[in-house]
Amino acid sequence: xxxxxxxxxxxxxxxxxxxxxxxxxxxxxxxxxxxxxxxxxxxxxxxxxxxxxxxxxxxxxxxxxxxxxxxxxxxxxxxxxxxxxxxxxxxxxxxxxxxxxxxxxxxxxxxxxxxxxxxxxxxxxxxxxxxxxxxxxxxxxxxxxxxxxxxxxxxxxxxxxxxxxxxxxxxxxxxxxxxxxxxxxxxxxxxxxxxxxxxxxxxxxxxxxxxxxxxxxxxxxxxxxxxxxxxxxxxxxxxxxxxxxxxxxxxxxxxxxxxxxxxxxxxxxxxxxxxxxxxxxxxxxxxxxxxxxxxxxxxxxxxxxxxxxxxxxxxxxxxxxxxxxxxxxxxxxxxxxxxxxxxxxxxxxxxxxxxxxxxxx
Amino acid sequence: xxxxxxxxxxxxxxxxxxxxxxxxxxxxxxxxxxxxxxxxxxxxxxxxxxxxxxxxxxxxxxxxxxxxxxxxxxxxxxxxxxxxxxxxxxxxxxxxxxxxxxxxxxxxxxxxxxxxxxxxxxxxxxxxxx
Numbered sequence: 292x293x294x295x296x297x298x299x300x301x302x303x304x305x306x307x308x309x310x311x312x313x314x315x316x317x318x319x320x321x322x323x324x325x326x327x328x329x330x331x332x333x334x335x336x337x338x339x340x341x342x343x344x345x346x347x348x349x350x351x352x353x354x355x356x357x358x359x360x361x362x363x364x365x366x367x368x369x370x371x372x373x374x375x376x377x378x379x380x381x382x383x384x385x386x387x388x389x390x391x392x393x394x395x396x397x398x399x400x401x402x403x404x405x406x407x408x409x410x411x412x413x414x415x416x417x418x419x420x421x422x423x424x425x426x427x428x429x430x431x432x433x434x435x436x437x438x439x440x441x442x443x444x445x446x447x448x449x450x451x452x453x454x455x456x457x458x459x460x461x462x463x464x465x466x467x468x469x470x471x472x473x474x475x476x477x478x479x480x481x482x483x484x485x486x487x488x489x490x491x492x493x494x495x496x497x498x499x500x501x502x503x504x505x506x507x508x509x510x511x512x513x514x515x516x517x518x519x520x521x522x523x524x525x526x527x528x529x530x531x532x533x534x535x536x537x538x539x540x541x542x543x544x545x546x547x548x549x550x551x552x553x554x555x556x557x558x559x560x561x562x563x564x565x566x567x568x569x570x571x572x573x574x575x576x577x578x579x580x581x582x583x584x585x586x587x588x589x590x591x592x593x594x595x596x597x598x599x600x601x602x603x604x605x606x607x608x609x610x611x612x613x614x615x616x617x618x619x620x621x622x623x624x625x626x627x628x629x630x631x632x633x634x635x636x637x638x639x640x641x642x643x644x645x646x647x648x649x650x651x652x
Numbered sequence: 653x654x655x656x657x658x659x660x661x662x663x664x665x666x667x668x669x670x671x672x673x674x675x676x677x678x679x680x681x682x683x684x685x686x687x688x689x690x691x692x693x694x695x696x697x698x699x700x701x702x703x704x705x706x707x708x709x710x711x712x713x714x715x716x717x718x719x720x721x722x723x724x725x726x727x728x729x730x731x732x733x734x735x736x737x738x739x740x741x742x743x744x745x746x747x748x749x750x751x752x753x754x755x756x757x758x759x760x761x762x763x764x765x766x767x768x769x770x771x772x773x774x775x776x777x778x779x780x781x782x
Contacts, residue, residue, distance in 0.1 A: 412656040413697045415682075418689040499697060507654045590659050609696035 296369035297361050303376055304360065308353030310569070311383040315342050316576045318616050319501060321589045324390040325599035325615065326398060329407040329588040330505035337397040341390040352382040391599070410504035410587035414511035417500055422515045424496045428526045432485045435533040439540055440478050446544050447474055454543050477540040484536075485529045492525040498620055501613045504590075506583040517575050521618070524571040531564035572618050595625075653681040657698065665700060669708035674717055677730060680777035688718065688726040 310317075314324070321328055323338045324345070332338065360375035398404070453466040454473045467473040495518055503510040538556035595604045602612050603625040610629035611620040622633045653676045657668050676682040688694070691709055695702035709726050712718045716731035733741075752762045 408661070409659045410656050411659065411698050411700070412654060413694065415653045415655065415689055415694070418693055418697070419687065502654075504656050507656055511654065585656060587656055587658060604699060606701045607696065607699040608692055608702050609699060612699070 293365055293369065296364045296372060299369075300360050300364055300372055300375055301357055303372070304353055304357045304379055307376065307379045307383070308349060308357075311349045311353070311379070311386075312346055313573050314345065314349075314383075314387060314616075316573060317618075318576070319503065319589075320576055321503060321505070322615055324387060324394055325596075326391060326394045327589060327591050327593050328394070328398065329403055329591075330584070331407075331588075332398075332403050335397070335403075338394060341393050345386050345390045348386050349383065352386070353379065356382070395593075404588075404591050407588050408586060409590040410585075411590055412502040412504035412507040412510075412587070414500070414502055414507060414514075417511060417514070422496055422518050424493050424522055425519070425526070428523060429489060432489070432526060432529040432533050435530055435537060436478065436481045436485055439481060439533070439537045440475070442537075443475055443478060443540065443544065450474060450544060456543065474544070477536050477543065481533045481536045484532055488525050488529040488532075492522045495521050495525070499609060499611065499613055504587040505585055507585065509583050513575075517571075520571045520574070521568075524567050527567050528564035531560035531567075535560040575618075657700075666704050666707040666711065669705065670711045670715075673708070673712055677717060677728060678773045680773075680780040682728050683780075684728050684730065686728050687724055688728070690725050 318325070320333055321330065323333070324341065328335070328338065356375055356378050360371065360378075363371040363375070450469055452469050454469055456465050456467045456473060456476070498518075500511065500514040502514070535557040538553055538560075542553045542557075596602055596615060599615060600621070602621050602623050604623060605625035607623055607625065609623050610626060610632075611622055613619075614621045622629055624630045653673075655669065655672045655676075657665055657672070659665070661668075663671075673682065673688070677684075682688070688709070689697070691702050691705040695705045698705075709718065709720065712726070713720045716737075717728070718726045719729040720726055749762060752765075753759070
């Protein structure tokens, strides 16, 4: 049990450490540690020094947390695991904040934006001829869900009267009477996850693009490429999760399931899917096409971002804008209609989640 | 069509937007019959007030570069140059050329610059067509 704990700990710290290492490539070229910089300052000595310092510190901290966490888990037990994860996240954020402060100070003191032509750019072809969602790819997850359902229907008559619904340490420890709900629960989970992931994929194709006015053609091309890859990665993730759940469903339908084999069969595909998503995200800002220089720089929009995460621009009619860090969008809290709608929807979902059990009873 | 707007310049944004669309038509990056994004869509993509985009589209319609249609939005449809347009355009060209002459730029250089600009539009149109 502790060995599993140590392995899980090392894997988690390695994954988080890797993501932290990727921090500089998880935002646009002209956003360095949450600070908008002009086109000619992207490779500024201060930015380079802070990037190198950030990465060295992340490596060192991840190493220390990995070793000390492993020692703690061996002595104090697996309960320490969340502490190690939390410590990695806190260190990641503090190092990020430090780099952000130093670059902000340099930007202000050296007046990086003095005399810089600030601009905004749009590629109208992203609207008139938007990148197309790879609809045929949807067959993959749909086929896996269908196969799971068909296998379930075929096996249903021969299933025992009680079915295992929870596994722990390699053996089933909780059972439920045989019913469509207990036998096909996993198929429902598969269907819901597939729909959620594929809808996110479709939304990715409709989402706003942040076109860099310093190199608009290259960045619009890069956006198309990224969206196409992300859409396929999301469908891939759905397929792989469905395959993992197929293995889990198989376990509930077996009279004596071999959990030692089934656990990796369930977790393995999910891990591959997540790795795929991380790889696509990490490659996003790697395309270098320095041939294009319009002389414009992305406008200094630091003032529109509260804490680097919340976007507030009452002049912007957008409901959602691309996030500055990582993948996805964030609501424009300066747009009242958008803010109220999103808050109301969130409240509705939370209330539904709280009261659903009472409604059903 | 890529539209870049310079926020640090003196030229108002709606004017820049109007200018970029006209240049796009000349260079063939937007064709006759093609629609421009809706005002709201374009304003959201730029992150600017949609009244600004409205103003630019209105200007383009008044000057006969686009047709505004309730169903299809703003469609590129330049109307042929009439006498009023030629007069107005000559007056503006006169001011523009006067600036160069007043600064002492030789006449053949001014002509060469004009030819180069026209050739650039033609070349881009050729690129777009191929």
